[in-house]
Amino acid sequence: MGIVITNVGPATTVQDAGRIGYMAFGFQASGAMDMTAFRTANILVGNDRDAAAIEMTLIGISGEFTSDAVIAVTGADVAPSVNGISIPLYQAIKVRKGDVISCSFARSGCRAYLAVQSGFYLKKVMGSYSTNTKCKIGGYLGRPLQKGDLLYFNTTEPCCDDGILYADRLLEASAGKAPIRKIAPPEALTSPSAIRAVLGPQDDYFTDKGIKTLFDGEYKLTNDSDRMGIKLDGEIIESKSGADIISDGIPLGAVQIPSSGKPIIMTADRQTVGGYAKIAVVISADIPVIAQMKPGDTLRFIRVSLEDAQRAYIDALKDVEKLEKRFAKLWNAAENGGLTGKIKSIFKR
Amino acid sequence: MRFLTAGDCALVIEFGNEISGALNARVKHVYDWLKTKPIQGVCETVPTFRSLLVYYKPELISFKSLCEKLEKISAEDLDCKTAPKRIIHIPVAYGGQFGEDTANVCAHTGLSEKEIIDVHSGTDYLIYMLGFLPGFPYLGGMDKRLNTPRLKNPRTKIPEGSVGIGGEQTGIYPLASPGGWQLIGRTPVKPYDPSRETPFLYKAGDYIRFVPVTFDEYKRIEEQAASGVYVCAEEIL
Numbered sequence: 283m284g285i286v287i288t289n290v291g292p293a294t295t296v297q298d299a300g301r302i303g304y305m306a307f308g309f310q311a312s313g314a315m316d317m318t319a320f321r322t323a324n325i326l327v328g329n330d331r332d333a334a335a336i337e338m339t340l341i342g343i344s345g346e347f348t349s350d351a352v353i354a355v356t357g358a359d360v361a362p363s364v365n366g367i368s369i370p371l372y373q374a375i376k377v378r379k380g381d382v383i384s385c386s387f388a389r390s391g392c393r394a395y396l397a398v399q400s401g402f403y404l405k406k407v408m409g410s411y412s413t414n415t416k417c418k419i420g421g422y423l424g425r426p427l428q429k430g431d432l433l434y435f436n437t438t439e440p441c442c443d444d445g446i447l448y449a450d451r452l453l454e455a456s457a458g459k460a461p462i463r464k465i466a467p468p469e470a471l472t473s474p475s476a477i478r479a480v481l482g483p484q485d486d487y488f489t490d491k492g493i494k495t496l497f498d499g500e501y502k503l504t505n506d507s508d509r510m511g512i513k514l515d516g517e518i519i520e521s522k523s524g525a526d527i528i529s530d531g532i533p534l535g536a537v538q539i540p541s542s543g544k545p546i547i548m549t550a551d552r553q554t555v556g557g558y559a560k561i562a563v564v565i566s567a568d569i570p571v572i573a574q575m576k577p578g579d580t581l582r583f584i585r586v587s588l589e590d591a592q593r594a595y596i597d598a599l600k601d602v603e604k605l606e607k608r609f610a611k612l613w614n615a616a617e618n619g620g621l622t623g624k625i626k627s628i629f630k631r
Numbered sequence: 632m633r634f635l636t637a638g639d640c641a642l643v644i645e646f647g648n649e650i651s652g653a654l655n656a657r658v659k660h661v662y663d664w665l666k667t668k669p670i671q672g673v674c675e676t677v678p679t680f681r682s683l684l685v686y687y688k689p690e691l692i693s694f695k696s697l698c699e700k701l702e703k704i705s706a707e708d709l710d711c712k713t714a715p716k717r718i719i720h721i722p723v724a725y726g727g728q729f730g731e732d733t734a735n736v737c738a739h740t741g742l743s744e745k746e747i748i749d750v751h752s753g754t755d756y757l758i759y760m761l762g763f764l765p766g767f768p769y770l771g772g773m774d775k776r777l778n779t780p781r782l783k784n785p786r787t788k789i790p791e792g793s794v795g796i797g798g799e800q801t802g803i804y805p806l807a808s809p810g811g812w813q814l815i816g817r818t819p820v821k822p823y824d825p826s827r828e829t830p831f832l833y834k835a836g837d838y839i840r841f842v843p844v845t846f847d848e849y850k851r852i853e854e855q856a857a858s859g860v861y862v863c864a865e866e867i868l
Contacts, residue, residue: 302674302675303675304831305675306677306835307761307765307766307823307830307831307834308760308762308763308765308767309765417825480636480639481636482636482637483635483636483637483645528648528679528681529679530645530679530681530682531637531643531677531682531683531684532684533637533638533640533684534638534641535638553762554677554762555679555762555763560637563637563639565638565639566638566639566640588636588639591638592689594639595639596690
């Protein structure tokens with residue numbers, strides 16, 4: 283069946299790759315903040331890369347499995363354990379019905395992902411499983427997860443290969459030819475983190491001094507940061523004569539400068555349009571880095587060309603494809619019709 | 632017209648730097664074009680007052696080649712094209728419990744309640760763009776006689792469907808939200824409903840006409856809308 287949540291932090295939601303095609307109607311994109319960690323979790327358990335997964339912020343979830351499953355935790359180190367046995371991040375793990383997963387406060391990073399093979403049995407809203415808390419749609423009842431929630435999986439009979447081990451048998455060598463479904467976690471964040479950004483679209487609203495400040499200064503994440511935007515504290519960015527524009531579209535990673543002069547990096551739940559000038563845009567490849575930064579962490583912006591930014595984007599995409607090639611897909615939503623017989627009969631009752 | 636980079640996966644076509652129907656028509660032209668004849672590699676577009684944000688996949692199309700294609704589309708002479716004008720009729724029950732601030736608007740404008748309704752429902756409003764909330768229309772064309780400053784103390788919750796005036800603007804709240812607009816009426820239809828096959832009643836570039844209805848009609852339409860049988864009238868000119 284699934285997992286019963288027994289403990290959960292305040293900002294834990296179901297996310298996928300986001301709601302595509304409705305931004306023209308004022309609908310936020312949503313989607314996982316750290317797409318790399320999110321996709322890696324899915325690929326490790328044998329899912330489509332963009333299957334729905336649980337995104338946890340700062341505090342990991344705990345819960346009891348009500349069926350066998352194959353799981354992986356990626357992103358922030360929330361110290362996951364199964365029945366008290368610590369499990370590594372970035373590795374697919376087999377769990378049995380009745381097993382208990384526990385996570386704690388993030389020891390490093392900010393957002394962790396829990397993927398389950400076959401994904402969660404939920405309804406897509408406007409083409410996506412992503413939770414949009416502002417509109418109260420998608421994910422689990424359109425809201426963050428709470429203690430007591432029961433999330434069903436799409437299968438109760440996970441497919442395993444020899445590369446997937448139980449938590450209590452992690453030390454056993456892989457019996458067959460399958461590579462252990464495990465990758466090295468990304469390197470820990472440096473302090474300050476180097477965040478690459480491309481100038482524009484409205485860099486002409488700022489003085490040379492303002493642009494220099496952005497790339498010379500060090501900025502600190504404030505407590506006021508969430509999935510909509512990461513608010514930074516640091517030296518004020520000087521504009522030529524105010525940074526208000528006629529409202530226009532806000533791309534992912536936009537560094538907008540409100541009247542306070544302090545930058546805000548716009549992320550997954552950003553509004554589609556806004557009236558603040560955007561001095562630069564963080565490159566796609568560095569959005570996952572931003573997503574793993576906690577309030578109090580510091581960053582420096584590094585100016586790069588569009589060509590370099592697109593090269594980094596394509597490299598990141600190739601890394602995902604490489605990972606997919608390394609680990610075969612074990613579960614296909616289309617072939618299985620999304621549900622196994624067992625679950626179907628439960629819902630018929 | 633100019634092209635601006637907006638990171639590695641988006642660009643902005645900016646047609647000018649003012650709010651005008653003429654500039655917005657050029658935005659709509661490219662937006663509509665991409666809807667009917669998609670360019671491979673373009674994922675999504677966001678039309679705004681005077682610009683179009685275009686999200687694209689750099690692995691499928693380069694910035695330069697996308698700009699060239701968009702430039703050709705933008706350069707088409709709009710005058711020789713008769714872009715059809717779609718007008719959506721939105722029923723509104725004015726005043727009473729739904730228009731709590733009507734008295735404020737009367738006091739500020741010097742118009743009677745009937746005059747406010749006549750003037751407000753007597754114009755077709757261009758939807759420059761949608762934003763702020765899903766389906767929240769930024770409308771152009773409100774009669775200046777209706778201009779009324781926002782409330783000094785914004786409400787913490789404006790009910791879904793509220794129609795109001797904020798300064799020189801008018802609009803509908805598709806979802807309950809905090810806000811400082813002067814409320815003059817409410818529509819029983821849902822501008823945004825995720826359970827509907829077409830979640831939104833209108834899109835950027837369409838026009839809205841507010842059609843006054845009685846409170847009895849409001850109730851009837853509300854029931855029909857809830858059971859999914861009510862369809863807003865529309866004209867195409």
